[in-house]
Amino acid sequence: MSVRVFVVGIGSGDPGHLTGEAVAALNAVDVFLVADKRAATRDLVTLRAELCAAVITHDRYRFVEVPDPERGPDAERDSTAYAGAVRDWHTERARRHAEAVTREVGDDGTVGLLVWGDPSLYDSTLRVVETIGDLLGAEGVTLEVTVVPGISSVSLLAARHRVALNRVGRPVHITTGRRLVGEYDDALGDVVVMLDGDLACAGLVETHPDLEIFWGAQLGLYDEALVRGPLREVLPEIRRRRDAVRAARGWVMDTYLLRPGTGR
Template structure:
């Protein structure tokens, strides 16, 4: 038995942000597997369905929701505990998706994973698919994997603020909110921060009062929110905008660029 797996970067979920390669890939899929993360993110599933309805030219595809395992209290874990918890989470997610592929996809079928932004940047899908491939191979299922890039939130952030990610001849550093405060140094150059649910940048205000921030949430969606300015001045506005988006949607996806003043 052979199954094709397409991992497709879908940007913000706006059909206008899909590449031609992504549109062709979506039209080749028989079964889209999506993680069911319960009611808090129900409209993320709806957005994926609406995207496919807008660009897929046939009605032979279907969506299968796979219950996502509980992640646990990451904020309460140290680095070693966090890494172990993520490994366990990925392994369980892979097991559930492998079971779904066995149950829902026939020989020579094509499975699609829709990835927000780009699959290469702070997204677990490729690691999970690698484990899925290993698990299916152990049961005699051959898997062919193709990855299609997408427009990342980082690219959209720079475009919306009409700025480059780096200054002339200077580096760009990409990190997460979890790591930001302990590793920040102006010598890093411009710093892009992702996966920051607590606005860790607030911890830099006292030591680096002239930092500039370019922040964006729900980039590419109708409720997109943008704030830019001196971090010490605009942090309250960012918190307010972030809270408003979460209250309206039940979830928020944001990222930001920090630039030494």
């Protein structure tokens, strides 16, 4: 038995952010597997459905929701415990998706997995798909995987603020909120921070008072929020706008660029 899998980067969920390759891939899918996380993020499932309805030219596809395993309190874990918890989470997610493929998809069927932003950047889908392939391979099922890139939140952030991510001849460092304070150094160049649930950049205000921040939340969505300026000055506004988005949506997706001040 052989199953085709398209892992498709969908940017922010705006049909205008899809590449032609992504539109063609979506039109080839029979079954979209969607992680069902919790009621608070229900509108993320709706956004996916609306995106597909906007660009798919037939009605032969369907959505199958796969209950997502509990992730747990990541903020309370040290690095070793965090890595182990993520590994276990990926394994259980892969097991549930493998069961869904076996149950919902026939021979020569096509599965679609929709990835916010781009599958290459701080997203677990490709690792999960690799494990799904191992699990199904033991049952004689072969996965034929195609990955379609999308517009990342990092690209959108730079576009919205009309800046390049790097300065001339300087590097760009991409990291997470969990790692930011411990590894930050001016030698890193411009730093893009993702997966920061607590605005860890606040821990750099005293030691690096010249930092500028280019922040964005819900990039590409109707409630997009943008703030830029000296970190020490605009941090309260970022917190306020971040809290407002979370209160309205139940969730918030944000990222930001940190850059030593230019004096302009």
